[in-house]
Amino acid sequence: MEIKILQDKEENNLKIIKNLTIDKLVYKGLGLGYDNSNPVFVSNSVPGDILDVKIISSRRQVSFAKIEHIVKKSPRRIGSGCEVFGQCGGCDWLCISYEDQLQFKQEIIEDIFKNVEIAAVNEIIASENEPYRNKGFFPITLQNNIPISGMFESRSHNVIQHKSCKLHPKLFDDICELVLSYIQASKMQVYNEQNHSGNARHIGVRYTKKTNEIIVVLVTRNRKIPFSNQLVRVLFDNYPNIVGIIQNVNPEKTNVILGNDEKILFGRNYLIEKIGKIKFKLNYRSFFQINTKQAERMYAFVKKHVSIESNIIDAYCGVGSIGLYLADKVNVVCGIEINKLAIENAKENAEINGIENCEFIAGFVEKELLKIYGSKKYDTMIVDPPRKGLDKKIIDLIPAEIKKIIYISCDPMTQVRDVQMIREKGFEAVFMQAFDMFPQTYHIENVIILERN
16 A cells, blocks of 8 residues: 655645554554554554554654544444543543453563563453542643633643543542532632642542541642631532541642642541551552552462562552451561651551561662661562663662562563663563552553562
8 A cells, every 4th residue: 555645734834644554563552554664653553553644753763643533444443432542642542342452562561571481471450340540630721711610731731621431430520520619619710830829739639438438639839728617518518438538738839730839628538548457547648559459469379479488578568458458368567658658658557467577678779778688588579660661779788598589560661671781680581460459551560470590
């Protein structure tokens, strides 16, 4: 099929590629096609699509594009069921059936690790077919002088309003509407990030289905807000299971959502989550897996693969969720985390559950590892680092006593890099298990188990 390149005079002379066939999906959720052997990556495309696409950026022979026109739909393309899909940056794959999403994710993860010898590779574990996000923060803006909230448009800070979202429970959108009504009635100014004026910046909702608790957060630029008691009354009258309403104050000109100051307008600044039999006290700021039911499946998988009476280092432990879940099977757990608030939560969580064989340390992982090696004969290390992966210093510090590493990652590209380096330390990859923690998106949570030869 001949591929022609034309000029679009109406939109800054951006190139148009006609009749581009999408061959496959790659990591980041992009469809891949070829223009005269040069790769073209297209958002919101499906393998088998034939498209006219508009180039939005190019580097050397690699181009990134968006769909201008669908010439012929792929047999695997379905209706998204969302009026803002393709604009909103929340979802990548609403146009693909869930069964196909799982197949594509399995193919992507296996392709990423194709040069790593792994003894056993399992099929990805599916999520339940329901809205799964237990937390969301939604930017506020003005539309025709009326405050609205939504999600940012892909690759921009334009706020895209939606009627309902397939990622989170309906109560998130309903609570946002209540807060927006309060903002409008109280004549509270909406934040403008261009000139750093106004006050109302984001609405946050955190919810736990198991204990049916809700926390609502209003992020503002200034500490003073009008008629805060009215906001509390309206929210609590509609949702009596709200356990906390927080005003978080962020006066900085920044893309970071939360500031360091807060006012508790009602209740408390934490909720209680449960995974298995373990209760977790979660501050509204604390990191926790976004899909609670899938997190429980993943933790059960990890527990199955740790030995009885192991001595475990839990690096990047957050609020201690994995370590505490493992505590009744292992001898001791030492959790390390840079976030002091998370460590406070972890210690409280151990006390709440009556767990005495877990200790938690606040500090940089690479520094604290040097201090604890030799204090006990640790034989297993669990690592769940941020997207950037492990610092090479941490890999270099792994002592001979560590016989097993369980590496959990939300970014398989940095994970495969690190796994290659860990293998050079005398480990072999014995098991890989992906979890679909984030349906409707390209994201993949992946667990690799490595054992020393």
